[in-house]
Amino acid sequence: MKRIVTLVSGRGSNMQAIHAACVQQGWPAAVVAVVSNRPGAGALDYAAAQGITTAVVDHRAYPSRDTFDDALAAAVDGFRPDLLVLAGFMRILGAAFVRRYEGRMLNIHPSLLPAFPGLHTHRRALEAGCQAAGATVHFVTPELDHGPIVMQSVVPVRPGDDEHRLADRVLATEHSIYPLAVRWFVEGKLAVADGRVRQLAGESQSFS
Ligand code: GRF
Numbered sequence: 001m002k003r004i005v006t007l008v009s010g011r012g013s014n015m016q017a018i019h020a021a022c023v024q025q026g027w028p029a030a031v032v033a034v035v036s037n038r039p040g041a042g043a044l045d046y047a048a049a050q051g052i053t054t055a056v057v058d059h060r061a062y063p064s065r066d067t068f069d070d071a072l073a074a075a076v077d078g079f080r081p082d083l084l085v086l087a088g089f090m091r092i093l094g095a096a097f098v099r100r101y102e103g104r105m106l107n108i109h110p111s112l113l114p115a116f117p118g119l120h121t122h123r124r125a126l127e128a129g130c131q132a133a134g135a136t137v138h139f140v141t142p143e144l145d146h147g148p149i150v151m152q153s154v155v156p157v158r159p160g161d162d163e164h165r166l167a168d169r170v171l172a173t174e175h176s177i178y179p180l181a182v183r184w185f186v187e188g189k190l191a192v193a194d195g196r197v198r199q200l201a202g203e204s205q206s207f208s
Pocket of ligand 1: 010011012013014015087088089108109110135171174
């Protein structure tokens with residue numbers, strides 16, 4: 001049974017999709033904890049209602065990124081994770097933290113990486129005249145929104161789209177691809193070599 005710990009900052013809809021799929025599909029895994037850097041994160045309410053252990057490591061209580069990262073790692077390690085899932089976690093993690101969990105930490109980013117790392121991805125995609133947007137699940141490396149790509153969803157841009165409409169359609173695909181990527185990880189179906197991720201059963205890593 002693989003132990004999944006999720007890191008969140010907000011509503012946690014991706015975390016919820018992963019938890020629901022894990023339970024409903026009977027993965028060899030469990031979401032054992034939801035850890036937030038924000039005390040008011042909506043994700044904590046969902047977790048509590050589902051009986052998932054929660055923890056808050058409030059970044060405002062720490063004088064530096066390093067001291068916050070150390071406290072976060074101590075909290076996370078207490079849950080003995082096999083996999084760390086970043087699900088709308090809005091703090092940049094330092095290199096030491098990332099290396100501690102390298103190869104067992106996933107993130108989802110709402111763009112077709114390597115395009116548009118960072119914030120306001122949908123606005124930037126629209127401003128650039130992109131005809132397609134999407135989301136990327138990737139292993140976390142010290143460089144922000146970088147790292148070996150596990151899976152991507154491609155979402156066409158429609159005439160009249162604004163960033164909110166586009167974000168909603170991309171988010172709907174996030175709720176499909178992130179649970180699948182996590183499932184593949186816990187089932188041992190992912191191999192990383194030379195910065196590339198291979199799905200060992202040969203299943204498609206691209207969705208549209
Ligand atoms: C998602 O769009 C995700 O791609 C990004 O932050 C958002 C989090 O949404 N990293 P939620 O908290 O999972 O609902």
